[in-house]
Amino acid sequence: MKKLRCAIYTRKSSEDGLEQEFNSLDAQREACAAYITSQKHEGWVLLPEHYDDGGLSGGSLERPALQKLLNDIADGRVDQIIVYKIDRLTRSLADFSRIVDTLDAAEASFVSVTQSFNTATSMGRLTLNMLLSFAQFEREVTAERIRDKIAASKRRGLWMGGNVPLGYVANGRTLKINDNEALTVRTLYALYEQHGTVRAVKAVADQRGLRSRQRSTADGKRTGGGAFDRGHIHHILTNPIYAGRIRHKALVHEGQHDAIIDPDLWDRLQQVMQDGAAKSRARKTAKQPSLLCGKLFDETGDRLTPSHSKTKAGVRLRYYVSHRLIKKSGEAKRDGWRLPAQELERKIAHLLRLRVSDMSFIGTMIPNRSAEEIRAHHKALQTLSADGDTKQVLDLVVRIDLSPGELSITIDRVQFAALIKVDPDEIDPELQSITAPFQLRKRGVETRLVLSDSPGGLDEVLIQNIAKAHLWFEQIKAGRTLSEIAKAEGTTNGRLYQVVGLAFLAPDIIRDVLDGKQPLGLTSDWCVRHTLPSNWQDQRALIATLEALPADTRIAQNPTSDFGVYRGLFTKRGQSAVSGDTRNPRK
Structure with a gap:
């Protein structure tokens, strides 16, 4: 008799009750184990591994235990999945289809203890699809009911959870004023009414030592407790909850909690902030509107x-x-x-x-x-x-x-x-x-x-000049003079003499330039104003220092007096002179 290796999979959507000695996962596993025992005469054998997902929704396959189970099936270590009900495995019709494909590829199957069907037949698959369609429908309807319940509760002015705003503490389905924090909130509003800008409010708040609330997350991490940043101040000044209101998406409803800020004052300050914001100046016909205007x-x-x-x-x-610069464009300095x-x-x-x-x-x-x-x-x-x-x-x-x-x-x-x-x-x-x-x-x-987190982009000017440098150097080696090349290229001898030095950059430096990964300070202007060492190792060391220099000072530095490195490169007629130094890239 062929032995069927059976793996039990259990799942519970919420974490409620998982701390109990005998929880829902244990109950599911016990029922499945009993069913496997009843099929022992068919060669069914229970595998010792536990595949349990507690506190995870069935709307996604991204579950650790389920992924481990599917991998074990693909590796040929499991012949059959045993579940208490089909919706323990998944509530998504699309996910179920992917699971069945995995099972078919491994010549495996699954059994639901409380629902009798066989996935090997077309009728069994039809039955499963119908069951899963209803499971997915139930999940979506439940989500809609929750959203509608939250919207209806907020229309009544109830507090429906989330981060409790500074100045309040949660009190059931409403909020209660925290007097100490409310004083901070009132101070921020008074400062904005006095100074008129968020930046000025932050400066005074820092001077007075005002601090945000310290919060603790579920994993014990602590946030807040420091100085207010401008974004937090702006949020406090624009949050209607301080005027005794509740916001739900784009709508604002009267709340059942007490206001910290007088509603008339809050409305007036919102108008001040809107009037102070820059209106978009882009015309309707403008092909390129300024997307950051006023920001x-x-x-x-x-x-x-x-x-x-x-x-x-x-x-x-x-x-x-x-x-x-626009308002006082005529003024110097x-x-x-x-x-x-x-x-x-x-x-x-x-x-x-x-x-x-x-x-x-x-x-x-x-x-x-x-x-x-x-x-x-x-x-x-x-x-x-x-x-x-x-x-x-x-x-x-x-x-x-x-x-x-x-x-x-x-x-x-x-x-x-x-x-x-x-x-x-x-x-x-x-x-x-x-x-x-x-x-x-x-x-x-x-x-x-x-x-720092965005690509620097290719420096097209530097790339073009490196290409010109290699072209001109090849022409020099072929016997053409600087004057002949300069006349043909429409440039000067001095400019050609400056640019041709780029032909001796180390290959890895050139590769970085082509990939846009060169240091910020490595530009054509920097290269022609500085004499690069002939040794590639020295080049790398010099160019590496550009990462640490402020970008606006890199070009302004005085070049080193190592100009003699290239002096022997040309004869008086501009012809090439080959160096015998094996470290020199000109060889």
Whole structure:
């Protein structure tokens, strides 16, 4: 008689009761073990391994025990799966189809103790499909009922959970004022009413030592308890809960809790903030709207205003420029920011896509979520990185603050919550800001912003000059003079003499340039103003130092006096002279 190795799989959707000595998983396993014993005459043998998923939904296959079971089936260690009910295995018709394909490929099967069917027959599969369709329908209807219940409760002004806002403590289905924290909230509103900017409020709040609430997550991690950042202050100033109201998605309802801030004052401050925000200046006919208009601010609190110029060919170039440079353009010694708009928008969007595509980002933004919920939210965010729509990504940004060496992005909690279909109050306001270091690369009057988490991009000018250097050096070795090459190329002898040195860069340095992975300071301007060593090892050591130098000072450094390295390269007629040094790449 052929022996059938049977593995029992158990699952429970919630974690309630799992701490009990005999829980639902134990009950399922006991029933399945008894059924296997009754089939002992058929050669059924119970395997000792336990495949138990506690606290995990059946709407996804991303379950540790189930994945281990499917791997064991694929490896030929299991012949049959035994479950208490089919919905313990999955509630999704699509997932069930994938499981059946895995079983068929391994010539395995499964049995439900309380439901009799055989997956080897077409009628059995039809029965299973019908059962699973109803299981999936029940799951979706339950989710709809929960959402409708939350919406109805919020319309009545009830508190439905999430992160309890600063100034309140949870009291059943409503909120109770915490007097000590409420004083902090009132102080922040009073400071904004007095100063009129979030930046000024933060500066005074830091001076007074105001601190956010310290929170503890389910895994014991502590957050908060530090100084308020601008994103958190902005959230407090715009949260209608402090006016005694409850927000549900785009709607705001009167709440049953007491207000910390007078509703009239709150409404007035919202109008002040809206009036102070820059309105979009992009015309309806504009082909390239400024997607970050009104959202960029520098270290002085000055807003960066969209501007543009045109080349001789009529090409329109967009920029974000510090407002003071436009307002007082005639004054001397005015410093400020002037950043290329399209590149800045692209790299900010890329940085956001990188962050939201990290599954740990969801777990940080929305604490105390199950693994199943985090995966569902992460899947919803994949549309941002899949379709490449820069506008959709930048709509998540409410504010960007620039300062030397650092960039801070404040995420719009309402937009972000709508994207992943959660309530905005569930998002931790202290974690809605993303900071990233950056450096500046200057070429002429243009300043490029290079984010640490975004690709630096190819330096086309440097690549072209390296190609020219190799071409010209080959012509020199063939016997042409500098003057002949310069005349044919429409350049000068001096320029050719500067550029041709790029032909002796180490191969790995050239490869990094072609891949866009070179240090920020390695530009054509830097190369022609500095004499590179002939030894490749020395080149690598010198170029490695560019990573540690501020980008705006790299070009300004004085070149070393090692110009003699290339002096022997040409005769007076510009012909090649070959060195005998085996370390020299010219050989």
